[in-house]
Amino acid sequence: MADQPIVLGIxxxxxxxxxxxxxxxxxxxxxxxxSMEEHARFGGVVPEVASRAHLDAxxxxxxxxxxxxxxxxxxxxxxxxxxxxxLAGALLVGVAAAKAYALGLGVPLYGVNHLAAHVAVDQLExxxxxxxxxxxxxxxxxxxxxxxxxxxxxxxxLGSTVDDAAGEAFDKVARVLGLPFPGGxxxxxxxxxxxxxxxxxxxxxxxDGTLDFxxxxxxxxxxxxxxxxxxxxxxxxxxxxxxxAVVDVLTRKAxxxxxxHDVHDLLIGGGVAANSRLRALAQExxxxxxxxxxxxxxxxxxxxxxxxxxxxxxLLEAGVAPSQLTIPADSSLPITTIHV
Amino acid sequence: xxxxxxLAFDTATPAVTAALHDGTRVLAESTTVDARRxxxxxxxxxxxxxxxxxxxxxxxxxxxxxxxxxxxxxxxVGLMTARAxxxxxxxxxxxxxxxxxxxYATGSSEPFVVVTDARRKELFWARYGxxxxxxxxxxxxxxxxxPGGLPIVGIRLxxxxxxxxxxxxxxxxxxLAGLAAEQLAGLTPEQAxxxxxxxxxxxxSEEAAQGRAVLxxxxxxxxxxPDAQIPGAPKKVTA
Ligand SMILES: [Zn+2]
Numbered sequence: 001m002a003d004q005p006i007v008l009g010i011x012x013x014x015x016x017x018x019x020x021x022x023x024x025x026x027x028x029x030x031x032x033x034x035s036m037e038e039h040a041r042f043g044g045v046v047p048e049v050a051s052r053a054h055l056d057a058x059x060x061x062x063x064x065x066x067x068x069x070x071x072x073x074x075x076x077x078x079x080x081x082x083x084x085x086x087l088a089g090a091l092l093v094g095v096a097a098a099k100a101y102a103l104g105l106g107v108p109l110y111g112v113n114h115l116a117a118h119v120a121v122d123q124l125e126x127x128x129x130x131x132x133x134x135x136x137x138x139x140x141x142x143x144x145x146x147x148x149x150x151x152x153x154x155x156x157x158l159g160s161t162v163d164d165a166a167g168e169a170f171d172k173v174a175r176v177l178g179l180p181f182p183g184g185x186x187x188x189x190x191x192x193x194x195x196x197x198x199x200x201x202x203x204x205x206x207x208d209g210t211l212d213f214x215x216x217x218x219x220x221x222x223x224x225x226x227x228x229x230x231x232x233x234x235x236x237x238x239x240x241x242x243x244x245a246v247v248d249v250l251t252r253k254a255x256x257x258x259x260x261h262d263v264h265d266l267l268i269g270g271g272v273a274a275n276s277r278l279r280a281l282a283q284e285x286x287x288x289x290x291x292x293x294x295x296x297x298x299x300x301x302x303x304x305x306x307x308x309x310x311x312x313x314x315l316l317e318a319g320v321a322p323s324q325l326t327i328p329a330d331s332s333l334p335i336t337t338i339h340v
Numbered sequence: 341x342x343x344x345x346x347l348a349f350d351t352a353t354p355a356v357t358a359a360l361h362d363g364t365r366v367l368a369e370s371t372t373v374d375a376r377r378x379x380x381x382x383x384x385x386x387x388x389x390x391x392x393x394x395x396x397x398x399x400x401x402x403x404x405x406x407x408x409x410x411x412x413x414x415x416x417v418g419l420m421t422a423r424a425x426x427x428x429x430x431x432x433x434x435x436x437x438x439x440x441x442x443x444y445a446t447g448s449s450e451p452f453v454v455v456t457d458a459r460r461k462e463l464f465w466a467r468y469g470x471x472x473x474x475x476x477x478x479x480x481x482x483x484x485x486x487p488g489g490l491p492i493v494g495i496r497l498x499x500x501x502x503x504x505x506x507x508x509x510x511x512x513x514x515x516l517a518g519l520a521a522e523q524l525a526g527l528t529p530e531q532a533x534x535x536x537x538x539x540x541x542x543x544x545s546e547e548a549a550q551g552r553a554v555l556x557x558x559x560x561x562x563x564x565x566p567d568a569q570i571p572g573a574p575k576k577v578t579a
Contacts, residue, residue, distance in 0.1 A: 328377070
């Protein structure tokens with residue numbers, strides 16, 4: 001195993017400066033600097049604040065990852081970086097750093113897709129990915145169902161949100177309920193004391209036969225409910241019923257995709273995969289359908305550098321040609337483009 | 341004499357410029373004006389000046405980036421590149437005010453003002469006593485508030501308000517490298533390290549303090565706070 005290449009992964013698509021180091025598919029270090037605290041008072045990520053923070057966090061975060069892995073920078077065999085999708089200015093800082101590291105070390109550069117990296121990261125915890133597998137990525141920016149024949153070579157989009165992302169719905173509902181940003185963990189916590197069946201919130205697109213999602217109507221329904229029942233509402237019940245509506249639709253669509261494409265392995269990633277009710281309901285429904293469920297630990301579900309390094313390792317393994325130093329950061333990189 | 345090979349680049353203006361300087365002269369220089377592609381153009385420009393000069397990155401003794409002021413997205417490309425190269429190669433990385441390089445390129449011994457585009461109908465400006473001496477700035481201001489009565493060098497903008505602009509329109513990495521090499525030549529290794537913000541550095545003389553005024557750590561000069569309102573719309577773009 002010692003002769004497997006050491007890949008350093010750089011992730012800066014949003015507010016987290018993530019640096020990961022892998023040897024093959026063994027995780028050696030995963031270090032994160034987050035500017036979330038600076039954004040919280042704005043109720044959302046401020047791109048310029050995030051970009052400034054990436055510039056200042058990059059070198060210290062790389063150095064701390066190297067120290068954790070017990071390596072020198074010259075031990076790195078390849079650099080992988082998120083080339084998109086994400087915040088343009090934030091991506092650009094990571095891509096500039098990656099190019100300079102690749103140039104300075106004389107090693108290959110791989111510009112990779114952030115979403116495919118969310119899929120690849122699970123290998124670090126649960127071993128090689130089944131080919132094919134189905135992946136559901138749910139976060140503040142995306143809600144996607146992907147068919148993944150081979151994460152290094154082919155990713156097919158089956159469906160995605162037509163309006164808000166799942167995590168965005170959590171943030172917006174949290175604000176309506178007076179809970180802090182980011183909303184996911186707070187709603188999860190509040191929901192533990194409530195009933196998911198107390199209020200019948202709408203399940204957008206649940207039975208429309210597509211694999212797309214819609215959370216905008218649900219968000220509006222919650223806002224209306226809160227407006228109407230302001231003084232007398234039970235916050236735990238609203239949180240639990242809202243959360244139940246989201247995870248019900250997510251898991252139903254994910255299992256429908258598995259059945260439609262005859263796939264027996266489901267992977268869930270992205271920040272919302274840390275939601276305890278999503279994990280529980282997904283497990284229940286996968287067991288009933290004979291589908292194996294893979295969910296990385298929460299630290300690997302949210303944005304991190306290890307996922308980028310993991311996908312870089314897949315690309316190296318597959319003999320994919322490295323990226324040119326001319327590659328752009330592409331804020332709207334399509335999921336079908338695994339590397340640039 | 342110590343072997344010197346300065347790699348300099350600037351991405352604080354619409355120009356992406358890179359150069360290699362051996363302490364005496366510019367060995368190679370590349371400049372492309374394209375305000376939207378700093379991230380794509382810089383690394384290849386560095387490779388191309390190295391190739392043209394027949395040099396390797398391993399031989400570079402110092403890396404210098406234009407520190408701005410400049411529109412932020414492009415500015416960070418140069419500074420991030422300088423920091424990562426310095427860290428990887430184990431050499432000091434410096435930042436030099438982009439307007440200082442423009443001033444140095446004039447070779448002027450008379451007072452003048454340098455301007456670059458700050459967008460949003462504003463200019464970045466600094467006032468110089470001569471090509472090497474900044475007396476005021478850098479600052480960001482509306483064209484009406486740029487000091488008058490002096491020759492103006494730099495970007496051809498708002499000439500109907502500030503008067504005719506002459507001299508180089510964009511910074512040149514050759515001038516940036518030349519200015520940095522000149523300053524470095526007057527510093528001991530400890531003083532040079534101090535200017536780069538390295539822990540082993542030490543400042544112990546007036547000349548060194550002057551050199552340090554030009555050479556600083558590779559930190560951006562923004563001059564504006566980030567645009568953000570409380571509360572902004574919640575928005576997270578990535579998965
Ligand atoms: Zn993500």
